Each structure stands twice: as C-alpha cells, then as structure tokens.
Amino acid sequence: MIDYYETKQHPVTKKMVLDAYRKVRMNKGSAGIDGEDVTKFDRKVSDNLYKIWNRMTSGSYYPQDVKEVLIPKKSGGVRALGIPSMSDRIAQQVVKNYLEVRVEPSFHDDSYGYRPGKSAHDALAKSVRNCGYFSWVVDLDIRGFFDNIDHELLMKAVRVYTNEKWVLLYIERWLKARVNRGGISHERNKGTPQGGVISPLLANIFLHFVFDKWMEKYHRNMPFERYCDDAIIHCTTKSQAEFIKGAILRRMNTCKLELNETKTKIVYCRNAVHNDCNDADSCFDFLGYTFRPLGRPTKNGWKLTYFPCMSKSSQTSVREKVKGVVNRRFMGTIQNIASRLNTMARGWINYYCVYSKWTTYGLWYWINLKLVRWIMRRKKMGRGRAHRWLNGIYSQNPNLFLHWSLARPY
Numbered sequence: 001m002i003d004y005y006e007t008k009q010h011p012v013t014k015k016m017v018l019d020a021y022r023k024v025r026m027n028k029g030s031a032g033i034d035g036e037d038v039t040k041f042d043r044k045v046s047d048n049l050y051k052i053w054n055r056m057t058s059g060s061y062y063p064q065d066v067k068e069v070l071i072p073k074k075s076g077g078v079r080a081l082g083i084p085s086m087s088d089r090i091a092q093q094v095v096k097n098y099l100e101v102r103v104e105p106s107f108h109d110d111s112y113g114y115r116p117g118k119s120a121h122d123a124l125a126k127s128v129r130n131c132g133y134f135s136w137v138v139d140l141d142i143r144g145f146f147d148n149i150d151h152e153l154l155m156k157a158v159r160v161y162t163n164e165k166w167v168l169l170y171i172e173r174w175l176k177a178r179v180n181r182g183g184i185s186h187e188r189n190k191g192t193p194q195g196g197v198i199s200p201l202l203a204n205i206f207l208h209f210v211f212d213k214w215m216e217k218y219h220r221n222m223p224f225e226r227y228c229d230d231a232i233i234h235c236t237t238k239s240q241a242e243f244i245k246g247a248i249l250r251r252m253n254t255c256k257l258e259l260n261e262t263k264t265k266i267v268y269c270r271n272a273v274h275n276d277c278n279d280a281d282s283c284f285d286f287l288g289y290t291f292r293p294l295g296r297p298t299k300n301g302w303k304l305t306y307f308p309c310m311s312k313s314s315q316t317s318v319r320e321k322v323k324g325v326v327n328r329r330f331m332g333t334i335q336n337i338a339s340r341l342n343t344m345a346r347g348w349i350n351y352y353c354v355y356s357k358w359t360t361y362g363l364w365y366w367i368n369l370k371l372v373r374w375i376m377r378r379k380k381m382g383r384g385r386a387h388r389w390l391n392g393i394y395s396q397n398p399n400l401f402l403h404w405s406l407a408r409p410y
Contacts, residue, residue, distance in 0.1 A: 012094060012166065017053045020093035021045075024086070024197065032085030033067040033180050041086045052087055056094065059166070063088045063173055065180040066193045080147065082179060082193020092174065092197035095167055099198075103161050103205055108212035113228030114200035120287045121354055123225045124308060127232060128355070130223055131291060131306045134234035135274040136241040139284040140248065141263035145229035146194040149206055150256040151175050154192070157209050158202070174198065190256075203228055210255045211248075219244060225286075232286055238277075241266045267291075271306040288314040294356060309359035310352040318348055318363060326370045328377050334393060337371070338400045345402045357406070364407035371401075371409070 024038075031037040041048055055061035066082040073079050084092065100116075107115065112123035131137065151172075158171060175192055178185040192199045211231065215224060222244055224233045233248075235241040245266060249259050268280035270293045283292040289308035296305050325340050352360055368390070375386040390409045398404060 012053060012056045014049075014053050016094050016097065017049050017056070017090065020090045020097060021049055023097075024089045024093050029086075029089065030069075030083050032083050032088065033065045034085050036086050038086065048087065049090075052090055052094075056091060056166070056170070059169065061091060061170065061173075063091070063177040065178045065185050066196070068179050068181045068193075069195075079194065081195040082199075083195050084174075084177075084193070084197070088174075088177075089197045091170065095170055096198045096201050098164075099158075099162065099167060100201055103201070103208075106161075107204065107208055108216065108226075110224055111204060111208065111212055111226050113226065113230070114204060120227060120351075123227050124287060124289060124355065127225050127286060127291070128308065130225070130234040131269045132271065132273075134223075134236060135269055135277075136235040136238055137267045137269055137284060137291075138233040138235065138241050138245050138248075139263075139265050139267055139286070140231045140233065141260040142229050142252065143258045143260040144191075145257065146199065146203065147191040148257060149191050149203070151190060153210075153255060154202060154206050157205050160209075161205070171198070171202070200228060210251070210257070214251060219247070227287055230286065232284065238266065238268075238280070269306045270304070272304045274306075275304065285311050285313070288352065289355065294359075307356055309356035310363070314352065315360075315363050319366065322367055322370060326367070326374050328374070330374070331378075334371075334375075335400070337374070341367075342402045349402060349406070353406070361407055364403040367401075367403055368407060368409045 025042075028038055031040075052061070064085045064087070066084055066088075069081045069083060070078040071081050104115065110123075110126065112118045112120065154175070155168065155172065158168065162168070174196065176188065177193075179188055179193070180186075192202050207226065207229065211226065215222070215233075222233050222235055222240070224231055233241075233244055235244060245264065249261075252259050265281060265284065267284045268274070268277050268282050269291075270277070270282045283290055285291075286308070288311055290311040291306060291308050294305055294307045294309065295302045296307065297303075321344055322341065325344075326337060330337065372383065372386045372390055375381060375389055376383060379386070379389070381389065387409070393400060394404060394409050398408070
C-alpha cells in the first residue's frame with residue numbers, strides 16, 4: 001500500500017480526489033475553457049483523476065484559465081460568472097472538503113449562505129422575526145464583492161485556519177488564475193471567480209472577519225442576517241441605523257471593499273406596532289423576496305404586518321424563463337410543455353410560496369394566459385375556444401401542471 005505522506009510532497013490522497021469528483025459530478029455544471037464537461041471527463045475518468053491526484057501531491061498542479069460568462073441579473077445589468085474547467089473544479093473541491101470542516105464551526109450563527117445545514121429560508125425566517133421586533137433595517141449592498149476581494153487580506157484570513165502549505169499554495173494559484181473573456185486571457189490581481197467551487201467558502205471566510213466578527217465585537221446590540229454578500233442589519237431607531245451605515249461604510253473601505261450607496265438604504269419596518277413614521281422607505285429586497293407592509297387576516301380581523309413576498313425582479317425572471325418554454329416556436333404537445341415547465345415550477349413553488357403564497361397568484365394566472373395564447377396559435381382557435389379547451393384538459397388531468405394547484409385555468 002502506498003504511503004502518500006512519505007512518497008509525495010503534499011498529503012492529498014486518492015480518496016480525497018475521488019470524494020471530490022463524486023460531489024462535482026453530482027452538481028454537474030457547464031464545461032470550462034477546455035470544453036470538457038462531465039460526460040467527456042467520464043470517458044477517461046480513471047486517467048483524469050490520477051492526473052489530478054499526481055499533480056496535486058507533487059505540487060505541479062496549475063489551474064487553467066477561467067472561462068467568463070455574462071449572465072443577466074434579476075435587478076438588471078449583467079454578472080460575470082467564472083467557470084473553471086472540470087479538473088479545476090475537482091481540485092477545488094479537494095481543498096474545500098479539507099478546509100470546510102475546519103472553518104465551519106467558527107462561523108457566525110447568522111451567516112447562512114453556502115453553509116451545510118443552513119438555507120435561504122432559514123435567513124428569511126430569522127429576518128421575519130427580527131423585522132417584527134426592530135423598527136429599522138439597513139439593507140447592505142457591496143459593490144462587485146466577488147470581483148473586488150483583496151487577495152492579501154483573504155490569504156491572511158485563510159491562514160488563521162490552516163498553515164498547510166498545499167492548501168495555501170493552491171488557493172493562491174486559483175486566485176491568480178487568468179480569466180478568459182471572449183477568447184482573450186486577462187490577468188487578475190483581485191477577486192475570486194463567482195462560479196468557482198471554492199469561491200463561496202473563501203467569501204464566507206473573508207466576510208467572517210470583515211463583517212461578522214466585527215459586528216459581534218463592536219455592535220452586538222444590532223442583530224443581522226447575512227447570506228454570502230447580501231446582508232441586512234436590524235436597528236431600534238433611525239439614528240442608530242444611520243450610525244451603523246456610516247460605520248460599515250468606513251469598515252468596508254478599510255478592507256478594500258465599497259458599499260453601493262445607491263442600493264444600500266435605510267428602511268422602516270411598518271406594521272401594527274411600528275406605525276409612527278409614514279415618510280420613510282418601507283420596502284427592501286432580500287434573497288428574492290420583497291419585505292413590505294402587508295395586511296393579513298387574523299382572528300381579530302385584518303392586521304398590518306411586515307412580511308416577505310416574491311419580489312418583482314424574481315417574478316420578471318420567472319416570466320422570462322416561461323417565455324423560453326411557452327412560445328410560438330414550440331411545436332410539441334401541451335404534455336411536453338407541462339413536462340418542461342413543471343421541472344422549473346417545482347423549484348419556484350418550493351422557494352417563493354413559503355411566505356405570502358397568495359401574493360404569487362398573479363404570476364400563476366399569467367402562466368395560464370400564456371398557455372391560452374399558445375393554444376390559440378397552435379390550434380388556430382379564438383380566445384374563448386382556447387380557454388374552454390384548456391379547461392377541458394384541466395378537467396381530465398388537474399395535476400398536469402404543478403402551478404394549477406395554486407391557480408387553476410378558467
């Protein structure tokens with residue numbers, strides 16, 4: 001049996017590489033700059049994994065260029081997504097598996113992003129409770145966070161958790177890996193590619209020291225929820241909110257980051273109890289939801305609450321995806337549409353219908369109208385006949401479309 005610790009420079013075992021490969025394969029993902037996806041990688045999986053292990057253990061592993069793809073943001077504009085090659089994703093997963101178990105126990109309880117056992121719904125649930133108690137919220141937006149992380153400060157944070165030379169060596173190489181934009185390679189002297197396997201963990205390590213620990217040490221009386229680089233802070237008064245906003249602005253500048261001051265705002269959580277300030281902004285977006293005052297029925301009649309509902313930007317994003325399925329170019333059957341649409345709708349319903357399900361009704365009704373328009377074009381029917389035809393399908397199979405459980409066609 002080979003003793004890897006004696007025969008190789010770095011203690012990376014074949015089992016570590018195999019475990020990493022299984023995780024990467026399960027997550028799938030697009031091909032990197034070399035055009036190799038999971039299917040192509042699997043054709044010579046033994047040889048490919050051996051190469052990764054051999055190079056990582058000898059210190060001769062160097063990452064390929066990161067393929068940059070621009071994807072639209074829900075709020076408008078585009079985001080640069082960095083896609084490493086399949087081999088690089090496996091190598092990053094090796095380091096992530098090693099490092100995550102060492103850093104995870106030290107992370108703040110109110111850090112929720114990309115952490116095992118925590119989810120966006122956990123962050124939303126805590127936000128709902130805090131918004132019901134605290135009157136004011138500071139909605140933070142860090143400008144281009146992943147693109148502007150300082151490499152020196154990040155490596156300083158990583159060294160708090162490990163002195164393993166191979167871990168530090170490969171993280172530094174990934175941070176400095178060139179980015180390929182439109183076939184042209186560019187050097188990178190700051191940031192970590194949003195889309196890399198290890199990038200979320202590095203981002204959490206960085207913000208753990210930049211934000212979480214700092215808040216816990218100096219501003220313990222102001223609770224917060226952070227999901228990676230999205231964070232909201234709860235305050236008792238407006239003056240307290242203005243103070244912490246200024247303090248965070250200075251803290252970010254010290255750590256070579258910048259707040260987007262046009263998107264960072266102070267919001268009043270207006271509800272039945274906090275209802276004495278009507279001239280302040282009373283809405284903010286967090287994790288695809290809009291927090292705003294909502295009238296809700298209770299046993300004592302209607303009551304004003306501060307609650308999350310699906311944001312307009314999220315609804316716009318869903319509509320764009322539906323248009324990609326239900327359009328005049330699609331020549332299949334209504335069952336084919338249901339099969340394609342249900343795959344996406346299951347995720348939308350599970351995520352956006354946890355809170356204020358009734359506020360999403362307009363979206364599901366709009367999808368039904370899109371189906372009617374498709375039937376009109378496909379079957380050369382008028383609107384009335386198309387409605388009746390779709391109702392006939394509903395009568396025969398009311399479970400054909402998942403969203404029909406929320407908004408039936410009529």
